Amino acid sequence: MAAACLVLGLGLIGGAVTGSWLLPDGGESGTSGAFAAAGSLWHSVPVDQLFPPRVEGQGAGPGGADRTWTRVAVAPDSGCADAFDPLLRKALAPVGCQRLLRATYTDATQSYVTTVGLLFTKGDSAAMAALRTRFKNESLDSRTDLMPRPYAAKNTVAAGFGSEQRASWTVSVLTDAPVVVYAVSGWADGRTVDEPEPAAKAMASGATTAVAQAGLGQEARGLADRVERALRKTVDSATEQPS
Template sequence: MARSSSGTTTRPTTGSAAQDAAARAIWRTTPVNQLLPPTITREGTESYIRLGIQPDDSCASLPDAFTAELAATKCVHVLTATYADRTQTVTATVGIVVLSGTVPERLRLFQAWSGDVNATKAAMMPHVYAVPGTVASGFSDKQRVAWQSQLSVDGTYLVYAVAGFTDGRTGPTAAAIAAGSGSAVSSSSPAVQVAGDLPAALQDLLANKIQAAQGGAS
């Protein structure tokens, strides 16, 4: 469970120290191939195919404006991959940001973070990952159209997606993103829909793994 793209907040629960430690260890104890699976299937017929996993798990994919919003917490690692929708119309780079910080610090971040507000800030938009030999081989930051993000309820994992079109078209200006103007950034835009869908999907996956890990730690 996480803060939804519509801004709805799920009440956070901290659990015991052992449960917190179990949740924070998920990124180390679970193979990245499971955290960023080959295929992500959503409601209906929508599915996303993983094109490649970024071998660099440093925080370099996050711009300064993004890390500044993390407040007292800090980025420890970022697990990154690029996906394409089933029609190969949209590509999206997703990231699972592993955060440090005490329980109170991470919960404060959970309460303060707004995916919808931050989505209007082009300076915060993470960098994309191009995958050679795929439809995302030419994927670049200039093609970024939209991004969205969600935090896990304990503030340990922040998941984001940055989407653009595979035809190579240039993304909207920072002013257009801030204003939400133009068809590319409308709610009906495929890139906007993918950017909102993937963080929700990955947070669902993380929530299931956290619940299983905490059950073993209780």
């Protein structure tokens, strides 16, 4: 049993746990069962299922261009202490931090790098709904003092991807799962960004900033959306009842 408990952590560090599973403790049915199942996915599915080694983004780039992202690193599963700017960490505190999973990707040209994260919270459905409402009403997902931090991995194209290199980001609070999905993007050459922009602003029609023109909003939003879709598909599969 002790060895089984180490499977995910070791796999995350190595970035390859395909086929390595931990058995869930049990299941429920209905909506509450799906919510609970989603909250346990961080230890019950392979990391390659949550963060595929290659992600296809049909129509995800500027002007509807296709995108392909390749995973360059997977962070060890961890807590949230160093993953968010202090004010974002404070805003997320009401739902707690059960586990944080992160991976960093690069585009096909290795011009951009993007960290995508899945924060598995301790909150129930009501707490997640309240947090989502607050994010929407107070525009917390567009404030530059509430940003997720990237995961920079040594000896990869993302080695220089630090807080000063953040260009665009997106944060999505789910209400049908105790999960916050986010992504933060930047240039792969390590250049600093004086004025990062939330993905929604960078993707707006007519946006002319360097971040917008480079499509870094699409990088963040495109990856976050596809990781969220993969998460939902995994939840659906985990809660399917035998016929």
